[in-house]
Amino acid sequence: MSTPKIAIIVGSTRPERFADTAVEWFHGIAATYDEAAFEVVDLRDYPLPxxxxxxxxxxxxxxxxxxxxxxxxxxxxxxxxxxxxxYNHGMTAVLKNALDYAYQAWSRKPVAFLGYGGVGGARAVEQVRMVTSQLQMAPLSGGVAITMPEMMAVGKGEKQLSDYDYLNDAAKATLDDLLWWTKALKSAREAS
Incomplete structure (x- = not known):
């Protein structure tokens, strides 16, 4: 089996988005894993109507x-x-649109979540989980939830996401789970 490839998709396109900070931190942790190749894919680079x-x-x-x-x-x-x-208890419109514009490329592949917002993006993540299930993806139950206090401290320059041990631990647990599912489903797809 070849080395699995995992995309970290930036799900917001706002000019002053927090996503850049969150994705850079998460990608830094992911890059320490040898079992897969990780690539950041930015929705800004795919201006879908x-x-x-x-x-x-x-x-x-x-x-x-x-x-x-x-x-x-x-x-x-x-x-x-x-x-x-x-945003307003839901996912971004650009992420929903991007999900709707593909099907086969999503099918039978795992997805993990790096949520952020008032309650760690939990309400939006739950919506995305429902959509990904319909797309025949395998949404993982865990994930990373960056809440407003962490976002505010990082935004003010008082802290970095890496200063929060529980976020680092959540990222590692998410990556461990995602790698297991990625390998299992890749093997199953290749066998069928």
């Missing part, structure tokens, strides 16, 4: 050129981590 295909992509491949590039990029990966910002 609001979903306007003639049919769901589960039934027909997307026609929009950026959507074709998006699905081709996703097909390179064996597992995913989504950074999930919580």
């Amino acid at each position: 609001f979903f306007d295909e003639t049919a769901p992509v589960a039934a027909k491949p997307p026609e929009h050129e950026v959507a074709k590039k998006w699905e081709a990029k996703l097909a390179e990966f064996d597992g995913f981590v989504f950074s999930v910002a919580e």
Whole structure:
């Protein structure tokens, strides 16, 4: 079995997003793992229109050129981590749109979550879990939840995410679980 590839998808495109801080920290921890190759994939690099295909992509491949590039990029990966910002108790519109623009590339692959917001992005992560289940993904039950106090301290320059041992521990536990599922599902996909 070849080395699994895992994408860390930046799920917000706002100019002043916290996602950059969270993803850089998480990617730094992920880079210490030899069992997989990790790549940050930024939704800013895939300016998808609001979903306007003639049919769901589960039934027909997307026609929009950026959507074709998006699905081709996703097909390179064996597992995913989504950074999930919580806006008004929900996921970002750009993340939902990106989820809707692919199907085969998501199917039978695990996904973990790096949530942030008022309650660690928990409400938004739960919404993303429901959507990923429908996309035939394997959403992991654990994850990282960065709450508002940590975000505020980091935003003011008083702390770094790496200063919080419980966040470092959650990231490592998430990566351990994700790597197990990535290897298991990659092996199963290759065998079928």
